[in-house]
Amino acid sequence: MLLNNLPILSILIYTPIIGGVWALIVGDRQEQTVKYFSLAVSIITFIFAVILYCQFDPSYGGMQFIEESDWIKAFDIKYHLGVDGIALPLIMLTSFTTILVILAAWEVIEKHISYYMCAFLILTGLMNGVFLALDAILFYVFWEAMLIPMFLIIGIWGGPNRVYATIKFFLYTFLGSVFMLVAFLYLYTTVGSFNIEALHDAPLSLTVQKFIFVAFFLAFAVKIPMWPIHTWLPDAHVEAPTGGSVILAAVMLKMGGYGFLRLSLPITPDGSAYFGDAMIVLSLIAIVYIGFVALVQEDMKKLIAYSSISHMGFVTLGFFLPFSIFTASGSSSGAIMGMEGAMMQMISHGFISAAMFLCVGVMYDRIHSRMIKDYGGVVNTMPYFAAFMMLFAMSNAGLPGTSGFVGEFLVILSSFETSFWVAFTAAITLILGAAYTLWMYKRVVFGEVTSESIAQLEDINMREAFILFLLAVVVLIFGIWPEPIFEVMHATVEKLIEHIIHTKIL
Amino acid sequence: MNVDLIIILPEIILLALACLVLMVDAFSKDPLHLLTYWTTQASLLVVMALVLFYFPYKAQVAFNGSFVSDYMSAILKVLMCGITSVVFLYSYEYLKEHKFLKGEYFVLGLFAVLGMMIMTSAYSLLSVYLGLELLSLSLYAMVAMQRESKAASEAAMKYFVLGAIASGMLLYGISIIYGLTGSLDLLTISERINVDNVSHMHLIYGMIFLIVGIAFKLGAAPFHMWVPDVYQGAPTSVTLFISTAPKLAAFAMAMRVLVDGLMPLVSDWQSILIILAVLSMATGNIIAIAQTNMKRMLAYSTIAHIGFFFLGFIAGTASGFSASMFYIISYELMTMGAFGMIILLGRNGLEADMLFDFKGLSQRSPWFAFVMLCIMFSMAGVPPFLGFWSKWFVLQELVASGFVEIAVIAVLFSIIGVYYYLRIIKLMYFDEPDSMTTIKTSKKMHFVLSINGILILVLGLAPNILMSLCLMALAG
Numbered sequence: 001m002l003l004n005n006l007p008i009l010s011i012l013i014y015t016p017i018i019g020g021v022w023a024l025i026v027g028d029r030q031e032q033t034v035k036y037f038s039l040a041v042s043i044i045t046f047i048f049a050v051i052l053y054c055q056f057d058p059s060y061g062g063m064q065f066i067e068e069s070d071w072i073k074a075f076d077i078k079y080h081l082g083v084d085g086i087a088l089p090l091i092m093l094t095s096f097t098t099i100l101v102i103l104a105a106w107e108v109i110e111k112h113i114s115y116y117m118c119a120f121l122i123l124t125g126l127m128n129g130v131f132l133a134l135d136a137i138l139f140y141v142f143w144e145a146m147l148i149p150m151f152l153i154i155g156i157w158g159g160p161n162r163v164y165a166t167i168k169f170f171l172y173t174f175l176g177s178v179f180m181l182v183a184f185l186y187l188y189t190t191v192g193s194f195n196i197e198a199l200h201d202a203p204l205s206l207t208v209q210k211f212i213f214v215a216f217f218l219a220f221a222v223k224i225p226m227w228p229i230h231t232w233l234p235d236a237h238v239e240a241p242t243g244g245s246v247i248l249a250a251v252m253l254k255m256g257g258y259g260f261l262r263l264s265l266p267i268t269p270d271g272s273a274y275f276g277d278a279m280i281v282l283s284l285i286a287i288v289y290i291g292f293v294a295l296v297q298e299d300m301k302k303l304i305a306y307s308s309i310s311h312m313g314f315v316t317l318g319f320f321l322p323f324s325i326f327t328a329s330g331s332s333s334g335a336i337m338g339m340e341g342a343m344m345q346m347i348s349h350g351f352i353s354a355a356m357f358l359c360v361g362v363m364y365d366r367i368h369s370r371m372i373k374d375y376g377g378v379v380n381t382m383p384y385f386a387a388f389m390m391l392f393a394m395s396n397a398g399l400p401g402t403s404g405f406v407g408e409f410l411v412i413l414s415s416f417e418t419s420f421w422v423a424f425t426a427a428i429t430l431i432l433g434a435a436y437t438l439w440m441y442k443r444v445v446f447g448e449v450t451s452e453s454i455a456q457l458e459d460i461n462m463r464e465a466f467i468l469f470l471l472a473v474v475v476l477i478f479g480i481w482p483e484p485i486f487e488v489m490h491a492t493v494e495k496l497i498e499h500i501i502h503t504k505i506l
Numbered sequence: 507m508n509v510d511l512i513i514i515l516p517e518i519i520l521l522a523l524a525c526l527v528l529m530v531d532a533f534s535k536d537p538l539h540l541l542t543y544w545t546t547q548a549s550l551l552v553v554m555a556l557v558l559f560y561f562p563y564k565a566q567v568a569f570n571g572s573f574v575s576d577y578m579s580a581i582l583k584v585l586m587c588g589i590t591s592v593v594f595l596y597s598y599e600y601l602k603e604h605k606f607l608k609g610e611y612f613v614l615g616l617f618a619v620l621g622m623m624i625m626t627s628a629y630s631l632l633s634v635y636l637g638l639e640l641l642s643l644s645l646y647a648m649v650a651m652q653r654e655s656k657a658a659s660e661a662a663m664k665y666f667v668l669g670a671i672a673s674g675m676l677l678y679g680i681s682i683i684y685g686l687t688g689s690l691d692l693l694t695i696s697e698r699i700n701v702d703n704v705s706h707m708h709l710i711y712g713m714i715f716l717i718v719g720i721a722f723k724l725g726a727a728p729f730h731m732w733v734p735d736v737y738q739g740a741p742t743s744v745t746l747f748i749s750t751a752p753k754l755a756a757f758a759m760a761m762r763v764l765v766d767g768l769m770p771l772v773s774d775w776q777s778i779l780i781i782l783a784v785l786s787m788a789t790g791n792i793i794a795i796a797q798t799n800m801k802r803m804l805a806y807s808t809i810a811h812i813g814f815f816f817l818g819f820i821a822g823t824a825s826g827f828s829a830s831m832f833y834i835i836s837y838e839l840m841t842m843g844a845f846g847m848i849i850l851l852g853r854n855g856l857e858a859d860m861l862f863d864f865k866g867l868s869q870r871s872p873w874f875a876f877v878m879l880c881i882m883f884s885m886a887g888v889p890p891f892l893g894f895w896s897k898w899f900v901l902q903e904l905v906a907s908g909f910v911e912i913a914v915i916a917v918l919f920s921i922i923g924v925y926y927y928l929r930i931i932k933l934m935y936f937d938e939p940d941s942m943t944t945i946k947t948s949k950k951m952h953f954v955l956s957i958n959g960i961l962i963l964v965l966g967l968a969p970n971i972l973m974s975l976c977l978m979a980l981a982g
Contacts, residue, residue, distance in 0.1 A: 072970045074977055075902065137898075141889040148883060151928070155936045163936055167928055174888075174924055178917040181898070185905040185913070 007067050008052055009081040012091065013129045015045050016098070020121030028114045035106060038117035042098040045124065049095040056088055058488045061495035063134065063197065071138070077194055080135040085492030086261050086343065087131040089485050090254055093350045094131070096474075097250045098124040101243040103467050104358055108242065108365055109157060116157060120243060123149040127251050131258060136184045136194040139262075143219075143255070144177055150244065150252070157241040165232075165239035172232040176222035180263075183215035187267070200266040200499065203506040206274070213271030216264040224256030224312045227286040237305035238370070242361030245301060249308050249353035254346045257315045261343075261496065265319065269500040276323035279316060280418075284425045286313030291432035295439070300363075300370050303440055304356045307396060310429060311349045317426060318342025318411040322497055324418040332497050334417040339493050340486060341410025347485055348395075348403035348478060355392040355471040359385070362464055363444075366457055372443050376450035381457040386445045388460075388468040393441040395475050397434040403478035510568040513575045516556040516583065517623050523549035524616035531609030539609050543598050546612040547591055550619070554587040571691045572630035578831075578979040579626045582758055586626070586751045589838055590619050592954055593750055596842075597743035599951050600849045604741065606652055614651075615747065618644035622755035628762055630690045631680045638676070638723065641755060642669050645748055649740040661739025668732040672722030679715025683767075686712060692767035699770040710774050716763055717778055724756045726782045726816065727789040730809045737805035742857060745801055746845035749808055750838045757815075757834045761980075764819065765827060772822050779816045780912060786813030787919040794926045801859045803926060804844055807885060810923055811837050817909075817916055818900045826903035828976040829896075835972065836884075836896040836965070843881040843958040850874065850947055850955060864930055866939025874945065875934045877959030884962045886927040887920055891966040899973065 019041030023034050057064060063082030071079045083091065101120055109116045126149070129142035147170055154166035188194055191202040204212070222229050233253075237245050265272050272279075287310050294306035319342050322335030362385060363378070364370055379386040395402030400409075408429070415423040449455050460468070478485065511518070527549060531542040557580055565576035594615060601607040621641030628634040646669065650662035684690055686708055687698040698704060718729065725733040737745045764775055790810025797803035815837070818830030851858035851867075868875035884893035897920065904913045965972055 072973060074970075074973055141894070144889045144894070148888060151931075152935060155932060163932055166936075167925070167932070170928060171921065171924060175921050178921060179914070182901065182905065182910065182913050182917060185898075185902050186910060188902070189906045 008048060008055075009065050009067055009083060009132045011048050012045060012052070012095070013081075013125045013132065015048065015125070016041055016121040016128070017125035019045075020118040020125070023114050023121060024118040026114060028112055031113055034114045034117055035102075038102050038121060039099070041121055042095070042102050042124070045128075046095040046099055049092050052083065053088060053092060053488070056083070056085075056488060058085065059491055061085065061491035066134075071135075075137075075188075075194070077137045078135045079138060080195065081132045081138075082134045083132055085489035086258065086496070088488050089343070089347050090131045090251075090258060091128055093254070093347055094124060094127050094251050097246060097350065097354055100354060100358070100467050100470065101246050103463060104246065104361060105241075105243050106463055108361070111157065116153070116243075119149040119153050120247070123153070123247060127255070130255055134196050136187070136196055136199065139196065140177070140181055140184060143180075144174070146252075146255075147173055150248070153244045153247075154236060154240045157244070158239040160239075161235075162239040165235040168232050169236040172222055172229070176219040176229075179215040180219035183212045187212065196262065196267075199263075202267075203504050204268065204270075206270050206505055209268040209271030209504070210274060213264060213268040213275055216259065216268070217275070220256040220259035220264065221282075222256070223259065224253055224316060225309060226282050226313070226316060227290060227309070230286070230290070230309050233309060234302050234305040237308075237357075238299060238301045242357060242364070245357040245361075246354045249304070249357060250350040253308060253312055254350060257312070257319070257342070257346050260316070260319050265500050266496065268504075270503050270505055272320065272500065273323040276320045279320040280324070280422060283313045283317035283320065284422065286310060287317070287426055287429045288432070291429055291436065294436040295432065297436075298372055300360045300372055300440060300444070301357070302370075303372075303436060304353065304360065304396075307356075307433065307436060308349065308353050310433070311345065311353075314345045314408055314411050314426065314429070315342045315349075317415065317422075318345065318407075321411070321415055321418060321422075322500065325414060326501050328418050332494075332501060334414045335497050335501070336490075336493055337410055338414030339497060340489060341407045341414060343407075343489055343493065344403075344478075344482060344485060345407025345411065348407050348475070351471055351474050351478070352392060352395050352402075352404050355388075355468065355475065356396060358464075358467060358471070359389045359392060362460060362468075367453055372440060374451070375444040375454065376447045377454055378445045378457065380449050381454060382459045384465065385460045385468075388465075388472060389441065389445065391472055391475065392468075393437045395479065397437045398430055401476070401479050403475050403482065405479060406482045509566075510573075512560065513562075513566050513568040514573055514627075515560065516553050517620060517627075519556060520549065520553045520616065520620050520623065523552065524613060524620060527609070527616060528613045531613065534609075537607075538602070539607055539612075542609040542612055543594070546594060546616060549616060550587045550591045550594075553619075553623075554584055557583045557587070567629060571693060572633045573624075573627050574629040575627055578761065579758065581975065581979050582626045582754050583623050585835060585838075586619060586622050586754055589751045589754070589842065590615060590747070592842060592958075593743070593747050595950060595954055596746060596846050596849050599948055600741070600743040600852070603853065606741075608651065611648065611651060614644045614648050618648070618747070619751065622751060622758075625755045625762075626758035628759070629692050629766070631683065631692065631695075631763070631767070632690045634759055634762060635673075635677065635680060637755070638759065639673060641752055642673065642723075645744075645752065648744045648747065649736060651744070652741050655739075655741070657739035658741060661736045664732055664739075665736045668722070672719050672729070675715050675722070676719030679712050679717075679719060682708065682712030682715065692762060695767045696769055699768070709771060713768055713771055713775060714778065716768070717775060717782075720756065720760050720763065721782055723759070724753070724812050724815075725809055726812045727785040727809055730786065730789060733809055734802050734805040737808070738799055738802045738859075742801065742845060742848050742852065742859065746842065746849070749804070749841050749845065753834055753838060757831060760819065761827060776820050776822055779820050783813045783816035783820060784912070784915055784919075786810060786816070787916060788813075791919045791923040791926075794923070797926075798861050799859055800848055800861055800863070801845075803861070804841065807923070807926070808841065810919065811885075814897065814900060814916060814920070817904050817912065820909060820912065821900075821903040821907040823903060823907060824980050825977060826900075826907060828973075828980045829899040829903045831979060832899050832973060832976040833896040835976070836892045836962075839958065839962055839965075840881050840884050840893060843877065843955065843962065844885070846951070846955045846958065847874065847878050847881070850945060850951065853946070861930070861933060862940070864933045865937045867934040869939050870942060871945045873956070877955060878934060879931055880959045880962050882927040882930050884966065886924040888924075889966065890963070892962045892969065893966075895966060895969040895973070
């Protein structure tokens with residue numbers, strides 16, 4: 001078949017990037033052309049992602065579709081791409097979200113539409129690059145380059161306090177990442193390679209592993225973000241335009257999680273085990289404490305931002321449970337369940353948080369306020385919208401039948417194998433999540449119509465309905481039938497668990 | 507022909523051509539000095555061609571070991587001529603716009619290039635000193651050329667006095683080393699240092715003066731005081747010149763003196779350079795945050811970059827020195843673009859060197875705003891731009907030599923540095939412009955500046971060639 005010979009991973013990276021540059025060249029004057037062109041590019045990218053999904057062999061846990069060529073010969077840095085069961089769902093998520101973001105910007109962005117489309121398309125390509133890179137330096141280049149479009153997106157199209165938020169975002173993430181770079185350089189001098197798979201197999205002493213783990217932790221924990229280095233996220237979310245918030249929550253946060261899976265756990269398994277309990281404690285703090293913080297927010301976007309941090313706590317919990325589960329029970333089945341649950345949580349949170357931010361965006365476009373107190377009784381004027389938002393709020397709270405339930409449930413279930421109290425604390429989120437989400441929903445949507453402007457609201461148009469409908473379908477499908485995601489990642493997660501429970505210390 | 511003369515032929519020809527330019531200018535009555543300008547550019551081209559024609563595939567020594575032509579010197583000389591040519595192109599636009607177009611500017615520039623070339627090829631302390639003085643004296647005069655400007659005169663005075671002190675220090679160091687080893691020849695010095703009867707402590711005493719001299723010329727903290735004042739006070743085209751090609755010569759000087767001459771003392775000068783590097787990165791990055799003048803900010807950023815540049819020397823290996831060379835070359839590219847932008851924005855004899863002059867540039871000129879964006883992200887060390895690789899290369903060598911803590915300190919300071927580069931981007935992209943006057947520029951300048959920006963991006967995507975070149979230059 002012709003498709004077999006295509007460098008499909010490179011296509012996934014460069015289609016959006018070249019498309020983005022072209023959108024910039026077409027320019028603002030041909031607004032409609034730019035919009036349709038960008039939409040076409042994002043759809044083509046998604047089609048390629050679907051082709052990749054169809055051709056992917058789920059029974060094999062290693063890297064597939066490998067592309068490898070020299071980049072910087074003197075240091076053996078390679079242009080090395082590959083995809084496995086962990087990266088594939090994230091690629092699907094990224095390319096799917098891009099379509100939504102471009103649709104969401106359709107009539108909303110008035111300033112420099114071609115810049116906007118260009119920034120998002122390039123961002124998509126770079127994010128795909130992060131998920132596909134198998135060379136540490138290539139990974140780092142994509143990882144950092146991604147900050148540039150996001151910096152501009154928040155800074156140009158953001159809210160009143162955007163400059164503060166975007167510089168904070170940039171510096172925070174940059175600060176974390178440079179330590180990762182030093183760790184890579186150190187690994188190169190000890191192992192002699194930048195190949196991530198070679199680094200997985202390289203033996204390292206415990207002391208070295210601890211240092212490298214901390215360096216990686218700084219990079220990924222800032223990105224996820226974990227308590228107590230999460231403070232950039234609420235600021236960035238509040239100030240970012242709707243599309244920026246969607247990408248930030250749906251994909252960018254997942255990079256931190258992906259980094260743990262791709263680098264921290266396999267390269268420093270003993271370091272990870274050493275810090276495993278600390279990580280579990282930090283995750284639980286994020287889940288519970290940030291849940292309470294979300295409860296008192298008055299700004300809807302801020303509330304969803306905090307809820308994201310809390311949900312991402314489940315992800316890190318699931319990633320670092322395997323060590324204590326394995327010590328407690330000696331079997332890896334519980335560990336696999338926890339990690340798969342965490343992966344599922346990442347994917348599902350991608351859809352749900354995107355949906356929540358889009359819902360806020362829909363209201364913001366009409367009333368130009370994000371404050372909960374400015375709303376009330378929206379259901380009277382926007383019934384269809386209220387129905388959609390109901391579904392997303394429920395799934396954010398983890399209602400069974402929606403995708404939000406699956407991941408949380410699996411993580412909580414597996415945490416019983418380590419200790420009842422961990423499971424108990426994590427399960428508090430089911431109450432807290434329901435409390436902050438539904439309470440916000442009640443204040444915004446139900447009740448009497450509170451103001452003149454609410455009374456004049458128009459319900460969602462076809463475009464908005466289409467975006468929310470797409471997300472609703474996905475959230476429900478994966479809630480009832482999560483198998484397509486588990487199927488592709490099962491072999492890879494199994495291999496990963498098998499790898500990390502064996503010590504690398506010589 | 508005498509072999510020695512062939513080895514030094516490019517320098518001799520350059521000297522002759524510089525004199526020719528002086529004559530041409532004296533007899534030409536053209537107020538635009540077009541003939542002078544084009545003769546200058548042609549001279550640089552001729553010299554560049556000569557260096558390439560007599561490319562030294564193996565090191566050749568001339569004049570009883572006081573002059574050497576090797577891989578590194580040839581590459582550096584070609585770069586110097588190329589960079590100076592671009593600098594003169596910008597300068598011509600600038601001088602014309604600011605109405606003090608003078609032929610001497612180009613003559614002095616050519617003499618400065620001659621000085622740099624001699625420094626690059628110097629193989630004895632005396633020829634190092636000669637080259638350095640020829641370069642410095644030309645630069646003092648160039649800074650002072652704008653006679654009506656108080657700031658320029660002040661800058662020239664400061665530059666001259668402090669530069670003279672530095673030269674004195676250097677000379678003192680040279681005399682001590684000469685007294686101890688009985689030779690000015692760098693190779694002989696390094697041989698004799700290994701002999702037991704040379705006192706180690708006295709050698710270090712002399713070496714410290716040499717390092718102070720080098721640090722002064724490069725502008726490393728704590729010998730950086732002249733940098734901000736000269737950068738700000740001098741006409742922008744002169745600042746551009748000072749901050750580009752002479753830095754390559756200073757790199758060559760450091761290579762010759764520290765590596766060719768004092769390599770047996772490597773562990774001693776390493777620890778001194780660590781102090782200089784950390785201090786420079788700290789001073790440069792932190793003080794740059796408080797600046798409101800673009801030229802002054804870039805001056806502090808230079809100090810920080812010089813600190814980073816020293817890290818490659820600290821690694822103390824051939825590939826570490828290559829990393830420094832790569833760093834300084836990519837720094838030249840970026841700084842050339844940055845000062846080019848300042849020249850571009852200035853008009854009608856007014857300098858546009860304040861930060862707020864960059865406000866809303868993305869609306870006034872999207873293309874040049876993008877070029878500046880590339881330069882700023884590159885200086886900040888964000889991939890995929892060239893500046894990332896220069897930092898990466900240096901850090902790589904540093905970690906490979908076991909200086910992990912210093913690498914961590916370096917990245918911490920570079921994060922502080924990111925802030926003030928981001929501020930420029932913020933001004934250009936997030937703020938509204940004060941006026942929407944369009945930017946008018948000559949086609950040549952437009953073209954060269956665009957190439958400069960694109961090069962920073964392209965070399966960032968494919969740093970392979972430049973890296974191999976630097977590794978090769980110092981491998982022998």
